[in-house]
Amino acid sequence: MKKMIMGAALAVMMSTAAHAETVGVSMALFDDNFLTVLRNGMQDYAKTLDGVTLQVEDAQNDVAKQQSQIQNFIAAGVDAIIVNPVDTDATAAMSKIAADAGIALVYVNREPVNVDTLPEKQAFVASNELESGTLQTQEICNLLGGKGKAVVMMGELSNQAARMRTKDIHDVLATDACKGITIVEEQTANWSRTQGADLVTNWLSAGTEFDAVIANNDEMAIGAIQALKAAGKPMDKVVIGGIDATQDALAAMAAGDLDVTVFQNAAGQGKGSLDAALKLAKGEAVDKKVYIPFELVTPANLKDYQAKN
Known part of the structure; x- marks a missing residue:
């Protein structure tokens, strides 16, 4: 009986390990109100998912630092990477680094310059x-x-x-x-x-x-x-x-x-980018561009949005 229980426990542990996923996240800047809501939305959503761990880094508006973070994520063996680019003109090099390593990469919120030529296992999540x-x-x-x-x-x-x-x-x-x-x-x-x-x-x-x-x-x-x-x-x-x-x-x-x-649904973009990254890491199909709609806010409909961002 003891052997059966231990065997069952080991099977559960192996199953959990097999499905455990780590996602590296490089944000352009922590000191930004909107991006903070996006980051928090991503982290809150990750907490609801079994076996998903986020490693979140602040690029401090430094392109070189962000590229280094991506390289460090790859060296650490993450399953996928999410990038909120410091400079959207610098994304082609980032895409190449991730593609060469075979790691899924999702850009969030800021459209990469190479959005129309993203390699396999890469996508963009934002609002249009x-x-x-x-x-x-x-x-x-x-x-x-x-x-x-x-x-x-x-x-x-x-x-x-x-x-x-x-x-x-x-x-x-x-x-x-x-x-x-x-x-x-x-x-x-x-x-x-x-x-x-x-x-x-x-x-x-x-x-x-x-x-x-x-x-x-x-x-x-x-x-x-x-x-x-x-x-x-x-x-x-x-x-x-x-x-x-x-x-x-x-x-x-x-x-x-x-x-x-x-x-602009910051938390929705955070959730959408994590969903896309996890799917790409598993080899599942994801649209190259995933858009979360913008919505006009005026004093007339203000109350509908006061709890959203």
Whole structure:
């Protein structure tokens, strides 16, 4: 009887070991509100899965460090790797490293430059950036009645999302309904609240007049709000729009300061990337591009999103 119990226990242990999987995760930056929600969503989901362990590293916005982390994951024998790229133009080399090692690789949130030529066992999970800036700018256009002056704050130009969201803005403002809106300033604030505040302060100091701030993310939009308030500008005279629907942004909207944001499901992207990585590690088929939809958020539907990000 004792032998049977021991045999059964050993079989369970062997079965568990056979299905235990380790996934290496390299995040571009820990010190980022949206990416923190994404990372937490991934880690919370991993806790619900038997035998799945995450090894999460902070690349600290350093491309070389991120590439080194990928190499270290491979040397450690992980089953799959998830990367939130520091620089989306540097992903071809990362793909080659993983492909040469035969390790599954999933990019999350930021679209790799080689997205259309990803090797086998690689995929991309995010939201479609054709939607983000389009939803945002169409709503700002509606609020302005199709005319006025706008300033644009861009994210890091090394990120495809910043370039795509900015293109969305220009595409919407080129339409008949919105061509009465003129962009009077357009500069990068690198996704940063502090840099966003500094940029708007500089514009105000230079006498730049504008009716709307169109920011590539919520952090920069919040920086704009801080700068406008510090300058004594009435918030009901300027339309402010961001993207991500972070908790801080939703609080700013509840306070009447932020007019538009776009919900990007950070936790959903985290879960989706882990699902894709585990499937690829097992040799299962996964779409090369897995999109989690963007959703427009305004004061009218704010309550539906306050518990989401």
